[in-house]
Amino acid sequence: MTAALALGDDALVLSHRLGEWAGHAPVLEEEVALANIALDLLGQARILLSLAGDEDELAYLREERAFRNVQLVEQPNGDFAHTIARQLYFSVHQHGLYEQLAAGNGEFAGLAAKAVKEVAYHRDHAEQWTLRLGDGTAESHARMQHGVDALWRYTGELFQPVEGVDVDWQALHSRWLDSLTTVLERATLTVPTGPQTGAWTAGAGRQGIHTEPFGRMVAEMQHLHRSHPGASW
C-alpha cells in the first residue's frame, strides 16, 4: 500500500510534469519523445495506484500532503537542460530499482519486468541528451551543468528505503552514482559534490512534505476532475 503509492506517485507526478512540455518543446520531434515518456509513466502510475485503491480518486481527489512522491519529480521543468537533468537522475534510479524488482518475486515483479524496458529507453533518452548538451556549445554546457547542480540536493531521497519495496537500497545508490559519474564525465560535466539532501528535505516527499511548486501542479492536474466530478467522454 505505502510502496504502491510511493512508486505510483513518482510516476504520476513526473508524467504530469513531462506533459507540461506539450506545445512548448524546442522541436516537434522532442515534444513527441517527451510525451511518449510521459505516457509510459502514466501507464505505470495507473497500475501502481490501482494496487493502492481507486486510481482516479487517488490521482484527482487527494490533497497535496497525501502524495508520497519524491520531491525530485515535482520540480518544475525549467529549461530543456533542467528537464533532462531531472530525467537523468530519475530514470537511472528507476531503471536500477525496476531491474531489482523484476529480478525478485515480490508484489511488483510482474509490472517491473514490463516497465523496465520502457524505463531503459527513458534512461537512454536522458543520457543521449546529457552527452549532447554537456559536450555541445558553451551555452548548452552551462545550462546542463546548472540543471545537474540545481537538482542534486533532491537525489538523496531516491535512496531512502520505502516500506514494502524489497531491494538493496545501498547497492542501488552506489550503482546510480557510478552510472551518473560515467555519463557526466563523458559529457564533460562536473559531478556535483554537495550533500544529496538538505536537512529540510530528508525523506520529505515520502512523508507528504512537498516543495512550493507542487501545490500549483496538483491544482492544475486536479481542477478539471474537481470542477466536473465523474465527467467522461
Next chain:
Amino acid sequence: MSSSTDWPLWEVFVRSRRGLSHTHAGSLHAPDAEMALRNARDLYTRRSEGVSLWVVPSSQITASSPDEKDTFFEPAGDKPYRHPTFYAIPDGVKHL
C-alpha cells in the same frame, strides 16, 4: 519551434515485420544519426508499426527529376509482357 531548421533532415524507413522490405515512412529533423533513429522510433513506431528502422540523411538521396518523367517511365507503359500476369501464383505466396 524555430531551431528545428538548423538540424538536418532525415528520411525514415520502417520494416513492419520480418521478411518484408523497409518502406519509406516519412521524414524528421535530428542533430545526428543516433538521435534521428530515436526520433524515428518515437514518431513512426509508437503504435507497433515496426521491427526495424533505417534513417538516411535526406541530402544523400538522389531523386529522379520530374522533367525526366517521360524518358524514364513512359516507355514501360505499353509493355504488358513484362508483368508476371501470365503465371499462376501458388496459394501460399503472399508477398510477390
